[in-house]
Amino acid sequence: MGPESGAAAIPDLAQRVQQLGWYHTLELAPGVVTNGMFDLRPYVGRYGLPDSLHGMRVLDVGTWDGFWAFELERRGAAEVIALDLDDERALDYPPRRRPQRFPDGRRGDGFRLAKEVLGSRVQRVVGNIYDADPGVLGTFDLVFCGMVLLHLRDQLLALERIARLCRGTLISAEEPDPSVGWLPFPAVRYRADRDAAVVFWLPSRRAWRRMMWTAGFDRVREHDRFRVPSTHGFSVRHVINHASGSVIAGQSV
Ligand SMILES: C[S@@+](CC[C@H](N)C(=O)[O-])C[C@H]1O[C@@H](n2cnc3c(N)ncnc32)[C@H](O)[C@@H]1O
16 A cells, blocks of 8 residues: 555545545544544454455455455455445335435445545445355455444344355454343344334344354354444444354355
């Protein structure tokens, strides 16, 4: 990547950055930082990413502005694919929360600007994780999936799709529900009973691990957990799991 050269080629960069809404805090150039909803920079060390991804093919599921994809590239990955949808109406949001028309809620503009400025080679693929197929995308040494599954109606189907794509390790960051975490079995809480809900089911930490196992990963272990504050005044619990040994890696339906 060549940050200076990319930023220098965009004279109105600061203005363009301000015109967009950002999910991630990204430093695009010295003094040009996006006003993201989440600044993940202080937490990167807690996810257990390998220091070097040299020569690896990696996938970032649900990339939004691309914070993790760019981080994976920075660690030397040979190829980074960043999967996401462009149209918010295609997300699993409950009907009351869905925008009525496009481009309301369009994803991808921030990613494209950041990619240009950073001089990144990350390839953004528009697609739904439910449809992700190793026959099309290939398989990956590392799959990163951060805060995506909690927004899905069918978390197990998405996990199975990831298991098919993953010939190495899945690093997963998701929100766990502590209110069902004390139960002596893997429990999931229904969370879509509010107008503004963007979460359907929230598993306990134990349930997340068992769901990854169910989806085909033989080895699943919790790596860390912590809270990440948002710039909107709330904070989100994170549990980081590492899963490997997918029994369905490379299998197309
Ligand atoms: C809460 S954001 C998390 C962004 C980033 N992964 C992170 O950890 O900071 C969820 C992202 O997943 C994407 N997403 C949601 N459902 C998806 C689906 N079915 N297929 C692909 N991407 C999806 C959203 O568009 C959004 O970019």
